[in-house]
Amino acid sequence: MIVSTGLACLILVGGFIVLVALRVPVAFALGVATIPIVLMDIRLTPFIIMDRMFQSYNSFILLAVPFFLLAANLMNSGKITQKLIDLARVLTGWMPGGLGHVNVAVSMLFAGISGSSTADAAGCGKILIPAMVKEGYDARFAIAITACSSVMGVIIPPSILMVVWGGVMQVSVGALFLAGAIPGLLIGFALMATVYGYAKVYDYPITMRPTFAEFWSAFKGAGLALLTPILVIGGIVGGIVTPTESAIIAAAYALILGAFVYRTVSFRDLAGIFYDTGRFASISLFAIGTASAFGWMLAFYNVPRLIVDFMTATELGVIGTSLVIAALFLLFGLFIDAIPTIIILGTVLLPVANAAGIHPVAFAIIGVVSLAFGLVTPPYGLCLLISAAIGGMNVITVLKDVCIILAPMLLILLLVILFPELALWLPRTLMPSSFQ
Amino acid sequence: MILRGLSLIAATLRVIIGSLMFLLAIPVAMQVIARYTGIIPVYLWTEELATFIFVWIVMLGSALAVWEGTHFDVQVIPESRRPLLRFLQQALVLTLVAVFALLFAWYGIDYAKFGGIQNSVMMRANMMITHISVPIAGALWAVFSLYRLYEAFAHYRTAGQAIS
Numbered sequence: 001m002i003v004s005t006g007l008a009c010l011i012l013v014g015g016f017i018v019l020v021a022l023r024v025p026v027a028f029a030l031g032v033a034t035i036p037i038v039l040m041d042i043r044l045t046p047f048i049i050m051d052r053m054f055q056s057y058n059s060f061i062l063l064a065v066p067f068f069l070l071a072a073n074l075m076n077s078g079k080i081t082q083k084l085i086d087l088a089r090v091l092t093g094w095m096p097g098g099l100g101h102v103n104v105a106v107s108m109l110f111a112g113i114s115g116s117s118t119a120d121a122a123g124c125g126k127i128l129i130p131a132m133v134k135e136g137y138d139a140r141f142a143i144a145i146t147a148c149s150s151v152m153g154v155i156i157p158p159s160i161l162m163v164v165w166g167g168v169m170q171v172s173v174g175a176l177f178l179a180g181a182i183p184g185l186l187i188g189f190a191l192m193a194t195v196y197g198y199a200k201v202y203d204y205p206i207t208m209r210p211t212f213a214e215f216w217s218a219f220k221g222a223g224l225a226l227l228t229p230i231l232v233i234g235g236i237v238g239g240i241v242t243p244t245e246s247a248i249i250a251a252a253y254a255l256i257l258g259a260f261v262y263r264t265v266s267f268r269d270l271a272g273i274f275y276d277t278g279r280f281a282s283i284s285l286f287a288i289g290t291a292s293a294f295g296w297m298l299a300f301y302n303v304p305r306l307i308v309d310f311m312t313a314t315e316l317g318v319i320g321t322s323l324v325i326a327a328l329f330l331l332f333g334l335f336i337d338a339i340p341t342i343i344i345l346g347t348v349l350l351p352v353a354n355a356a357g358i359h360p361v362a363f364a365i366i367g368v369v370s371l372a373f374g375l376v377t378p379p380y381g382l383c384l385l386i387s388a389a390i391g392g393m394n395v396i397t398v399l400k401d402v403c404i405i406l407a408p409m410l411l412i413l414l415l416v417i418l419f420p421e422l423a424l425w426l427p428r429t430l431m432p433s434s435f436q
Numbered sequence: 437m438i439l440r441g442l443s444l445i446a447a448t449l450r451v452i453i454g455s456l457m458f459l460l461a462i463p464v465a466m467q468v469i470a471r472y473t474g475i476i477p478v479y480l481w482t483e484e485l486a487t488f489i490f491v492w493i494v495m496l497g498s499a500l501a502v503w504e505g506t507h508f509d510v511q512v513i514p515e516s517r518r519p520l521l522r523f524l525q526q527a528l529v530l531t532l533v534a535v536f537a538l539l540f541a542w543y544g545i546d547y548a549k550f551g552g553i554q555n556s557v558m559m560r561a562n563m564m565i566t567h568i569s570v571p572i573a574g575a576l577w578a579v580f581s582l583y584r585l586y587e588a589f590a591h592y593r594t595a596g597q598a599i600s
Contacts, residue, residue, distance in 0.1 A: 024529050025507030027498070032536050046543040047550075050570060054547070057491045060483050063464060066457065066493070241468070248464045275454030282453070282497020283506060289494070335510055380510040 003041040008301040011036050026336050030290035049293045056292035061167035066281035067247035068160050072119030073273050074254035079264040080225045081123040084109045087222035090210040097199025098206045099132045100145055104191045107149035112229040115160045117153035117375050121383040125390040139391050144401035147387040149191050151372040156184030158232050161368050163243050165342050171360050173243040174236040175427040179361045183416050190408040291340035295347050304348045311352045321356035322417040326370045333374015362420035369413050449500045460489045481558040488566050495569040499576035523592035530585040534578050541574030
């Protein structure tokens with residue numbers, strides 16, 4: 001038989017929701033949901049689905065993902081994270097709510113080097129959550145601020161999500177990296193304002209004002225690590241290296257720092273780091289395959305075109321459409337990992353954004369920022385799960401603080417929607433050639 | 437016996453994944469070194485080799501994650517306190533994964549054969565070397581998920597006996 005679009009949608013989307021609710025792993029749920037349709041529709045064969053899935057891994061740009069993860073893991077193992085914390089401490093520790101600011105500032109520094117939010121939550125959380133609790137901060141606040149600040153990892157360049165986005169939707173990764181910088185920094189400042197508010201209300205302690213010698217020593221310690229964003233982003237923006245090459249340069253640089261400069265990574269550690277990276281990268285990237293098959297099937301049944309027709313008919317305009325797009329990404333981000341969401345929802349909404357006249361780079365930033373927030377919202381918020389596990393608390397108990405800290409961050413997302421130039425200005429200025 | 441065999445396979449997979457990740461760095465690093473230093477010539481096959489290794493990492497890693505139970509899932513409904521319901525939920529999930537895996541393995545054989553009649557563009561390598569990862573991954577998912585299913589059943593039975 002030939003399956004109608006309505007029935008296909010019902011089986012694919014409905015099936016997927018039921019499967020996820022039953023706790024079928026998301027990557028498999030996406031694949032299992034396609035089985036009934038392949039069996040029913042005479043135009044489809046398992047071969048097509050398998051090929052769609054397999055070909056999605058055949059992308060050189062995606063190779064950047066394991067290397068950015070490798071760089072992050074090397075940084076965490078090589079105590080580079082500790083050096084960044086030392087620097088963040090002299091930079092912001094003297095403000096009311098000292099360690100809270102340190103937590104935010106170190107995530108900004110970490111984000112500029114790694115590109116992975118989960119590595120940020122794990123690496124910084126392990127050191128800062130116990131330190132904050134020891135200094136008298138509420139554990140719930142410590143967990144919530146660690147989780148929320150780690151989302152900057154995928155917004156401030158480099159960013160694994162932007163690499164995937166650029167690869168899947170044929171947008172310049174360099175332009176996306178630059179576009180994430182200002183919104184990312186704004187989110188950082190919004191977080192610091194929230195920490196300040198918390199410090200005033202709960203009377204949180206201030207760490208000592210650093211002496212110049214302390215400042216210089218911290219800066220010297222972290223200075224070499226801070227060269228990474230210049231290497232990575234400078235290389236891509238200057239058109240010197242591709243994103244994948246920049247990722248391996250970042251990983252090689254982190255390796256040199258860890259093994260030879262700081263001498264904190266031994267060759268024995270390396271085997272474990274390579275294995276951990278491969279394992280985690282494969283779990284994240286495996287979903288790309290099943291998500292591609294699922295997304296292809298939606299496209300096969302013309303679902304994106306129907307959504308474009310529907311959205312065009314509603315005449316929401318640029319801002320209205322952007323708000324709907326952000327809401328959809330936020331909603332999906334609650335339940336699914338960011339990478340499969342980019343592949344399914346991103347590709348479905350791309351024509352909608354184009355039809356509404358939203359710039360592809362602005363669309364990407366709205367998508368990535370919304371999905372980054374999904375990293376701290378249950379039931380599927382990886383960064384929150386990691387931070388809560390480190391702090392030894394249930395996710396539900398820290399939810400109130402997460403909501404309070406997220407509110408100003410959502411405000412920044414709204415600002416980016418209202419004023420897309422916040423995202424577009426930097427790439428337009430620095431990369432005019434690749435930025436139409 | 438079966439557990440020992442499967443644990444051995446999982447341990448081997450861990451070594452392979454770690455080694456492949458290390459190997460993956462070599463062609464990409466060669467590409468960077470060749471392009472920017474000129475110490476070695478610019479080889480065109482490095483990009484292709486890197487994607488081949490990448491495919492294997494993803495496929496074998498996904499199999500290992502089925503064994504370790506580390507594929508991401510979402511807890512929307514709170515876990516039931518009743519052992520029977522908990523077992524049924526686990527059994528349903530593992531059965532669905534196993535069905536998907538068996539289909540993947542079965543149709544993957546044809547897919548691998550299809551790879552066997554193609555050569556890659558740069559290295560002129562027979563594409564079977566990557567396409568074969570599809571049925572292998574499918575078979576590993578199936579074996580691992582079916583063993584976990586058996587384990588869940590055994591656990592449910594012993595828990596039931598302990599209560600009675």
